[in-house]
Amino acid sequence: MSCGTGSRPGASPRVRARPKFLETLPPPPPALPAFAQEITPPDLSPWLTDHCGIPGVVHHEAPRPGPHVVLTALVHGNEFAGAIVLDRLLRERIRPNRGRLSLIFANLEAFARFTPDNPIASRFVEEDMNRVWSRQILSSPRHSVELDRARAILPVIETADILMDLHSMLWPGAPLILAGATESGRRLSTMIGDPPLVVADHGHKAGPRLIDYERFADPDSPYAACLLEAGAHWTANTVETTDSAVRALLRHCGLLPAGTTPPATTCRQLMVTDIVTAHTPGFRFVRPFRGGEVIRRRGTLLAQDGPDEIRTPYPDCMLVMPNLRPSRGQTAVRLARRLPARSRI
Ligand SMILES: [Zn+2]
Numbered sequence: 001m002s003c004g005t006g007s008r009p010g011a012s013p014r015v016r017a018r019p020k021f022l023e024t025l026p027p028p029p030p031a032l033p034a035f036a037q038e039i040t041p042p043d044l045s046p047w048l049t050d051h052c053g054i055p056g057v058v059h060h061e062a063p064r065p066g067p068h069v070v071l072t073a074l075v076h077g078n079e080f081a082g083a084i085v086l087d088r089l090l091r092e093r094i095r096p097n098r099g100r101l102s103l104i105f106a107n108l109e110a111f112a113r114f115t116p117d118n119p120i121a122s123r124f125v126e127e128d129m130n131r132v133w134s135r136q137i138l139s140s141p142r143h144s145v146e147l148d149r150a151r152a153i154l155p156v157i158e159t160a161d162i163l164m165d166l167h168s169m170l171w172p173g174a175p176l177i178l179a180g181a182t183e184s185g186r187r188l189s190t191m192i193g194d195p196p197l198v199v200a201d202h203g204h205k206a207g208p209r210l211i212d213y214e215r216f217a218d219p220d221s222p223y224a225a226c227l228l229e230a231g232a233h234w235t236a237n238t239v240e241t242t243d244s245a246v247r248a249l250l251r252h253c254g255l256l257p258a259g260t261t262p263p264a265t266t267c268r269q270l271m272v273t274d275i276v277t278a279h280t281p282g283f284r285f286v287r288p289f290r291g292g293e294v295i296r297r298r299g300t301l302l303a304q305d306g307p308d309e310i311r312t313p314y315p316d317c318m319l320v321m322p323n324l325r326p327s328r329g330q331t332a333v334r335l336a337r338r339l340p341a342r343s344r345i
Pocket residue numbers: 076079167168
């Protein structure tokens with residue numbers, strides 16, 4: 001399932017198993033763990049009324065010209081660490097030194113359905129809001145809760161110079177910034193540099209993410225977007241990682257004073273080479289890998305998927321956000337390798 005972006009020709013992670021492997025039953029699927037829930041949903045009621053004509057969208061504009069920076073939280077309704085940070089910025093009455101700052105609480109309907117008893121159920125209401133971002137889909141006659149909300153916030157997105165979309169992860173893994181496929185996305189992500197792990201990728205087959213929207217993903221576009229995956233959904237650390245990344249972005253764009261923070265450490269920069277999709281309901285990893293793990297040896301067995309084995313196609317292969325219980329057709333893991341020095345920003 002190579003997306004053809006840098007793996008060696010013929011080096012596929014999916015290989016048909018030798019018969020002896022077929023005799024080995026895959027391990028049973030891991031039970032869904034009791035995910036940590038250290039944080040509670042923020043009270044967003046002050047920001048839902050009419051600030052600019054769109055509920056859940058707040059703008060602040062400086063007298064001095066500068067970029068329009070857009071921060072989006074709750075594109076996935078149960079990932080509210082980003083919403084806690086945006087709420088914090090609003091309660092601090094933060095104002096940009098220059099340009100314009102827009103804060104968007106995206107999928108409010110899904111967020112309103114969050115319940116700690118079933119915290120994974122409120123990712124979306126009818127469809128994944130992070131798979132609808134193309135002009136073709138948004139201008140289609142189709143309706144859903146998520147499509148209609150995407151259309152409502154679209155006028156703000158269409159004027160963004162710089163956008164950071166705030167997310168978190170279900171399964172454990174190192175925080176990272178997804179830069180999409182453009183050099184402008186990589187440049188933005190490495191300038192933020194917090195967290196210092198930047199992964200370039202080509203998105204999901206199921207549909208374009210917000211950062212893949214044409215305004216940002218066109219290689220000739222002057223506008224840039226990135227997606228923060230700040231850590232596990234409901235942990236206090238994830239809130240602080242998000243806070244730190246957001247303020248680094250605002251400093252970088254000149255909306256907040258530069259301050260006295262030390263320069264960011266050097267970022268690790270990687271490129272997703274392969275998207276491994278579960279072909280069977282029996283897809284099993286051989287152990288519970290963590291996102292960000294680097295597998296040193298080429299050919300290491302990662303998973304079994306019916307008659308197929310999934311093996312690392314090259315040395316020093318990083319696992320990006322493994323989904324330890326993928327359904328058939330879902331992305332199970334993405335594989336990434338370090339960008340060659342000439343391609344790093
Ligand atoms: Zn998300």
